[in-house]
Structures are given as C-alpha cells and as structure tokens.
Amino acid sequence: MMKGLKKWRLFSLLAVMTVFLSACGEEYISTLTPAGKVGEHQYDLLMLSIIIMSIVVIVVSFLYLYAFAKFRRSRLGENYMPKQVEGSHTLEVIWAVIPIVLLLILAVPTLMATYEFGDVKAMDEVDEDGNKTALTVNVTAKLYWWEFEYPEQGIVTAQELVVPTNEKVYFNLKAADVKHSFWIPAIGGKIDNNVDNVNKFWLEFGKESEGLKDGVFYGKCAELCGPSHALMDFKVKTVDRAEFDQWVASMQATEGNTASVDSTDLGEATFAQSCLGCHAVSGVGVTGAMGPNLTTFGDRNRVAGFLEHNKENLENWITNPEEYKPGNLMTGKYAELSPEEISAVADYIMSLSVEK
Structure with a gap:
C-alpha cells in the first residue's frame, strides 16, 4: 500500500513540475x-x-x-573471467583524448562569444x-x-x-x-x-x-x-x-515639468507636497533619485514592476508598499495621507505619460 502511495506522490510531483515548466517557452x-x-x-x-x-x-x-x-x-x-585491460595504453589515451577534444569543442566557441560580447x-x-x-x-x-x-x-x-x-x-x-x-x-x-x-x-x-x-x-x-x-x-x-x-x-519635451503645491488639482498638490522629493515627473534630469522617475508611469504595464497596472493596485502600493515589496526604501508622508488624497495622487500618477 505504501509503495503505491509513494508512486502516486512521485506522479503528482512530476505533474506539478510539468505545469510550472510549461511556462518556460513564453517568448x-x-x-x-x-x-x-x-x-x-x-x-x-x-x-x-x-x-x-x-x-x-x-x-x-x-x-x-x-x-x-x-x-x-x-x-x-x-567462473568466467573477462579479459583484463588494466594498464592498456591505448584505452588510457582514448579516455584522455576524447574528453579533451569535447572540452575544446565547447571552450573555443564559448571563449570567442565571451570576447565578442x-x-x-x-x-x-x-x-x-x-x-x-x-x-x-x-x-x-x-x-x-x-x-x-x-x-x-x-x-x-x-x-x-x-x-x-x-x-x-x-x-x-x-x-x-x-x-x-x-x-x-x-x-x-x-x-x-x-x-x-x-x-x-x-x-x-x-x-x-x-x-x-x-x-x-x-x-x-x-x-x-x-x-x-x-x-x-x-x-x-x-x-x-x-x-x-x-x-x-x-x-x-518634458524638461522642466514638475508638480506644484499650489495646484487646484488635489492629486498634483498632494504629490508635490509628499512625493516630489523622491520622484521626478520630468524625463530630463540627473540620476540618483531616491525613487523611480514617474514621467512615463501612465505608459507602463506594471505597478512596482510586478503588479497589474491599474489604479487600485497603485492605491494599495501607496498605502502600504512594505506589504508588496518587503525591504523597499519607500518612506515618507504617504503614510499620513487620507484615502481621498491617496486616490487623487493615484489619478495624477496614472495621468503621467509621454506616449498618449
């Protein structure tokens, strides 16, 4: 009975592996x-x-x-004893030469490609x-x-x-x-x-x-x-x-773009007050910002690199980024924002685009 169960466990494991490996061919x-x-x-x-x-x-x-x-x-x-070939120079040469040839066949194109790349x-x-x-x-x-x-x-x-x-x-x-x-x-x-x-x-x-x-x-x-x-x-x-x-x-063309705390748009004003210190909204500038440049956020297909690109996921990310990416460095006033302000900020960020 136990042998049968072990076989079924092995079969189940192989079936699960097949499901996961089926994704390996995605272009x-x-x-x-x-x-x-x-x-x-x-x-x-x-x-x-x-x-x-x-x-x-x-x-x-x-x-x-x-x-x-x-x-x-x-x-x-x-009582049959096959012919003993220990110490055969011919076999020893064959066993040494064949692996060397195979290694050269692998090594030469690999080194050539490495130097080319x-x-x-x-x-x-x-x-x-x-x-x-x-x-x-x-x-x-x-x-x-x-x-x-x-x-x-x-x-x-x-x-x-x-x-x-x-x-x-x-x-x-x-x-x-x-x-x-x-x-x-x-x-x-x-x-x-x-x-x-x-x-x-x-x-x-x-x-x-x-x-x-x-x-x-x-x-x-x-x-x-x-x-x-x-x-x-x-x-x-x-x-x-x-x-x-x-x-x-x-x-x-986005050079000079920024968010204003005096804007009549709640999302832009809140972003300028709470987010602009880490996130730029102009594609022209310097590197080294604390957070990702958001100039093209509306053109992307993911929130935080892996969440489906929609307002709900963006709101959830702003509300508690640690829940989605433990150890990330996003800290600041976002934790003090009201649900209304978070929704408005999400609308503003989703509107940032250079392709629309």
Missing part, C-alpha cells in the same frame, strides 16, 4: 526563444553543450548495457561633430527597482527600458546599494551590477515587442539581493528607430 521571457544576436549565440552554445552531453550519455549507456548483456553470469557461467570599443566612437554614434544606456540597480539613463539624449526613466531594434545598444551597469544582476532572458545577459565598478556589454534587439504579451520583454534581477529579489522586475519595450527617436523627443 517574452524565455531563453529558449531568443530575440536578439546575443540570445541566439547563447542559445546555440546551449544546444551545442546539450548535444555533446547527450552523445556522452548515449555512448556510456550503450557500453554499460553492452557489457551487462554480453558478460552476464547466466550466459557465461559463474565584451567588445565595447564602439561605445566611445564619435562622428565628425564629436557626437557618439552608438546608443548607450546607464543602468543603475537599486532596492528594488531599475533606473535607466540615456546620457547622450539627456533623459532618465525607470522600470521600463525603451530601445531601438536591429542595432547594438551598449550598457554601463552599476548598483547603488548591493550587488544586483541585469538579465533579459529572451535577449541575452546576464551581467552583474556592482557597487564598486562598472560592467559594460552590449545587446541587440532583433524583434519589436509590440506583438508580445503586454507588449514588452521581461527583465529580471538575477542576483539574490534581499527579501524582494524575486519582485525586482523591469520591462523592455523594443521599437523601430523612428519610433524610438520620437519617444526620445517626447521625453526631452
């Missing part, structure tokens, strides 16, 4: 459906290693089963007027959100990275507090964000994200960084170059 977040040059190279290396490992497993299994069948006692008797010399190239020719994004990871600065364009945003397709985008990665790791599974990565040094690499986005679920690729923090590590997500919107340039122009 917006899966390394198995790459949508960029780096991701495709990494996928090819993954397949190469799987093929080599599969060949090794098949050969070893065949030899084991062959020996098991050929030299079984029922066939050759109790780490080649960021083009990041500093300039045109005749002295302007940099490559798009560079400075990524700063914080507890528990992401800040994206486009230094040549003079704009800053947060939580949603916007990039053009079919060209290299270069990244400077750093962390403001503890170590994090920047990873867009379907595009490529992952690279650590360190506090003491800047890591540099590039990605190429080969597909527009408009047709994907939520219209974005998903990005993750891939380094355990605290109690809300699993909730430290960001989104990537990939568009063609013309649409990207339009987005940049829209962001630059």
Whole structure:
C-alpha cells in the first residue's frame, strides 16, 4: 500500500513540475526563444553543450548495457573471467583524448562569444561633430527597482527600458546599494551590477515587442539581493528607430515639468507636497533619485514592476508598499495621507505619460 502511495506522490510531483515548466517557452521571457544576436549565440552554445552531453550519455549507456548483456553470469557461467585491460595504453589515451577534444569543442566557441560580447570599443566612437554614434544606456540597480539613463539624449526613466531594434545598444551597469544582476532572458545577459565598478556589454534587439504579451520583454534581477529579489522586475519595450527617436523627443519635451503645491488639482498638490522629493515627473534630469522617475508611469504595464497596472493596485502600493515589496526604501508622508488624497495622487500618477 505504501509503495503505491509513494508512486502516486512521485506522479503528482512530476505533474506539478510539468505545469510550472510549461511556462518556460513564453517568448517574452524565455531563453529558449531568443530575440536578439546575443540570445541566439547563447542559445546555440546551449544546444551545442546539450548535444555533446547527450552523445556522452548515449555512448556510456550503450557500453554499460553492452557489457551487462554480453558478460552476464547466466550466459557465461559463474567462473568466467573477462579479459583484463588494466594498464592498456591505448584505452588510457582514448579516455584522455576524447574528453579533451569535447572540452575544446565547447571552450573555443564559448571563449570567442565571451570576447565578442565584451567588445565595447564602439561605445566611445564619435562622428565628425564629436557626437557618439552608438546608443548607450546607464543602468543603475537599486532596492528594488531599475533606473535607466540615456546620457547622450539627456533623459532618465525607470522600470521600463525603451530601445531601438536591429542595432547594438551598449550598457554601463552599476548598483547603488548591493550587488544586483541585469538579465533579459529572451535577449541575452546576464551581467552583474556592482557597487564598486562598472560592467559594460552590449545587446541587440532583433524583434519589436509590440506583438508580445503586454507588449514588452521581461527583465529580471538575477542576483539574490534581499527579501524582494524575486519582485525586482523591469520591462523592455523594443521599437523601430523612428519610433524610438520620437519617444526620445517626447521625453526631452518634458524638461522642466514638475508638480506644484499650489495646484487646484488635489492629486498634483498632494504629490508635490509628499512625493516630489523622491520622484521626478520630468524625463530630463540627473540620476540618483531616491525613487523611480514617474514621467512615463501612465505608459507602463506594471505597478512596482510586478503588479497589474491599474489604479487600485497603485492605491494599495501607496498605502502600504512594505506589504508588496518587503525591504523597499519607500518612506515618507504617504503614510499620513487620507484615502481621498491617496486616490487623487493615484489619478495624477496614472495621468503621467509621454506616449498618449
């Protein structure tokens, strides 16, 4: 009876694993459906290693089963002793050479790809007027959100990275507090964000994200960084170059935008009094803010990086952010706001947009 129960438990475990693993093929977040040059190279290396490992497993299994069948006692008797090959120079050479060859087959393309992905010399190239020719994004990871600065364009945003397709985008990665790791599974990565040094690499986005679920690729923090590590997500919107340039122009047009405590709009006035010290509402400015830049909040598809993008979730987040992201650094006067003020602030934040 107990054996039967154990078998059913194993079956149930496999069934549950199948349900979870069925999500691994989603195009917006899966390394198995790459949508960029780096991701495709990494996928090819993954397949190469799987093929080599599969060949090794098949050969070893065949030899084991062959020996098991050929030299079984029922066939050759109790006293049969197979030929001993201990000390055979031929076999020892074979056992040494084959693993070396397999390791070289894996190591050579892996090293070549590593150096290719780490080649960021083009990041500093300039045109005749002295302007940099490559798009560079400075990524700063914080507890528990992401800040994206486009230094040549003079704009800053947060939580949603916007990039053009079919060209290299270069990244400077750093962390403001503890170590994090920047990873867009379907595009490529992952690279650590360190506090003491800047890591540099590039990605190429080969597909527009408009047709994907939520219209974005998903990005993750891939380094355990605290109690809300699993909730430290960001989104990537990939568009063609013309649409990207339009987005940049829209962001630059927000220069000087701010919220006023004298506004007749309760949401704006409350935001100016309680939130503006940490959150900017202009896409033009400097990095290093305490909280995410909210200029494009109305264009995003998530609240706090993982909650469905609606007013109710935003109100809940403002009311008690610690409940949703333990260990986050959002503190201030929001705790003293009335339900009416929280609702008005949520309306104001949801109205912030550069795409509408």
